[in-house]
Amino acid sequence: MGYRVLVDENTSPRVAELLRGKGHDAIHVHDALEEGVTDRRITAFASANDYLVLTHDDDFLRPEHRREVRILYYSSDTRDSYDIADQVDRASQYVPDPSDLPRVTNIGDWS
Numbered sequence: 001m002g003y004r005v006l007v008d009e010n011t012s013p014r015v016a017e018l019l020r021g022k023g024h025d026a027i028h029v030h031d032a033l034e035e036g037v038t039d040r041r042i043t044a045f046a047s048a049n050d051y052l053v054l055t056h057d058d059d060f061l062r063p064e065h066r067r068e069v070r071i072l073y074y075s076s077d078t079r080d081s082y083d084i085a086d087q088v089d090r091a092s093q094y095v096p097d098p099s100d101l102p103r104v105t106n107i108g109d110w111s
Contacts (some may be wrong), residue, residue, distance in 0.1 A: 003092050005072065006032065006046045008055035011084065015054065018085035024092070027051075043068050052098055054107075055089060066103040074107050 002024035007016040009029040018065040019026035029037060033045055039059050046053045048070040053060060054072040061073065074089055095101050 001096065003088065003098050004049070004051045005054050006042065006049075006051035008053060008060070009037070010040065010057050010077075011054060011095055012081045014081040015084050015088075019088060020080055022085060022089045026054075039065060047082070048081045052101070054084070061104060063070065070098060070101050072107050073104055076108070080085065 002022070003019075003026075005016070005019055005024055005026040007013070007019075007026060007028045013030065016026040016031070021023075023081070029042060033041060034098040039057070043060075043065045044076040046082070052070045053065075054073050056074045056077055058073075060066070061098065062069050072091070074084060084107070091101070091105060091107055092098075093095060
């Protein structure tokens, strides 16, 4: 089935493409909303459309964001697109129903 993932603008659009290739419904923020959109708008869009937010922006770790949506977080901005997509896919294999994920999931832990 796969996850529905909204890839934040601080992550390469390539990640969304790779996730789609792995069977996930993934879209990049720039394809869904305007460039430079606020975190609040991203959270609202993700919540209204049942997306997880994939990001390495630690602003999304704040309670006001994670209260509304589930966050797939990675802290290192040196990870390549393939590794990020593989980690999200691995998480989906361990936890197929995204509603069973904690509010914040560090995808670096899925090795």
